[in-house]
Amino acid sequence: MLEIQGLKKSFQGLEILKGVDLTIEKGDVDVILGESGSGKTTLLRCIDFLEKADEGKISIDGITADFHTASQKKQVEIRRKMSFVFQNYGLFANKTALENVMLGLTAVRGVAKAEAKERAEEAIKKVGLLDRADHYPSQLSGGQQQRIGIARAIVTDPDIILMDEPTASLDPGLVGEVLHTIGELAAGGTTMLIVTHEIPFAQSIATNMLFMNQGVIIEKTPTKEFFEHPRREETRQFLMKSISDYSFVI
């Protein structure tokens, strides 16, 4: 459903993505693991055209575009098929939680206000924050803000949701509620591509695990197999370092 080919991106001569190929099937929840600096966040940002890639092609739901040469119009068209959940939530500071969720429908997709409100409230209900709908972001905790961010992402019924370390900015005590919300989305069949460092969580919800190393995805393996028999030595090293009681079978 989402296909990326040969994605390359450099920052000031330093090549961060060195030709990423990636396919995600409808209904899959794929989680990307990798060392800091391996390019995970840059990959997600390039897919959503938040960062302009140097090379590569994207194909989603029948639309194909070149990352480097896609027109503004094409970029907007592709973005509207996806949603993005930011590490720092990125809620609109001048809008209430409800307005944050509604805007993608009213302002962007021309949905009538009454219908948009209904759908937005439904999305907010899914993340369990209906009683906070009239609050501004500054009046919500980090975990609540991120759950509203997730409501904003699901309300437009995107083909895929990209999540960039959705719990990395949260206090440890608030991580659970956000992971719980994401877990429910996964159970509901939402297609997602998630970058996270929460390995046990990834293990519990992912369809496939992707391992990224030095700007390329070096393996994509069904989750159970990924943890039991990682194919690559780099993956093995990473898992051993990240999970204290980790053991694998060769």
Added chain:
Amino acid sequence: MSKFDWAKIPELYTKIIPSITVTLEYVVIAFFFGLLFGGLLAWAKLGKSKILRALAYGYTTVMRCVPAIVLLFVVYYGLPRIIPIDTKGKVKFVAITLALFTTGSLSEAFRSAYQSLDKSQAEAAKSIGMTGPQALWFILLPQMIRIAIPNICNSLLALVKEGALAYTIGLYDLLGRGNYLIGKNLGAYVIETYVTLVIIYWPISLLITFGSKRLEALLDVSSRKERKRSAHA
């Protein structure tokens, strides 16, 4: 030396105050075009084109370095030589001068407000599928305006005060009218006249300052909400 005559002030006040329409006329016109061109200039400063950026910054720098009165004379004596423009309606020369001036400072107010916004706001707007203009209209501008208000207020105050230079080209705005009355009174009641002007200018400036504070509070959505809630508590 004659004694200060308080009793004279109400009379002077009623003679001078009708000229406030002239002062307000050039202030409002200059402010309107200042906002318009200041916005365009800020857009040029933040844009990708190096040439436009250089021009916009160059303009701002030049305007900062010229005394307002010099610019007024350049416009008043210079403009009619370049374009066919009627020299009789003097208020337009003042309005043009002030607009040229305030465009520079307002563009800086907009530019700094834009740059102070968190980058995440624009990115989140893009991520929900907004086009550039949609992001600007729904998300960025409302936040920018609140941040820019104190600087916009300063520019407006400067307009009111710098505008008083208009009397040098013989425009009968507030100060012009005051000076005219002094001449008519053969130099009598000079201090009384200027004190009257202080009494007139002062509330104008106070009103602008107060208005900007109110507007700022009104646009600060989060604090408004909190105040409402604490009133319930």
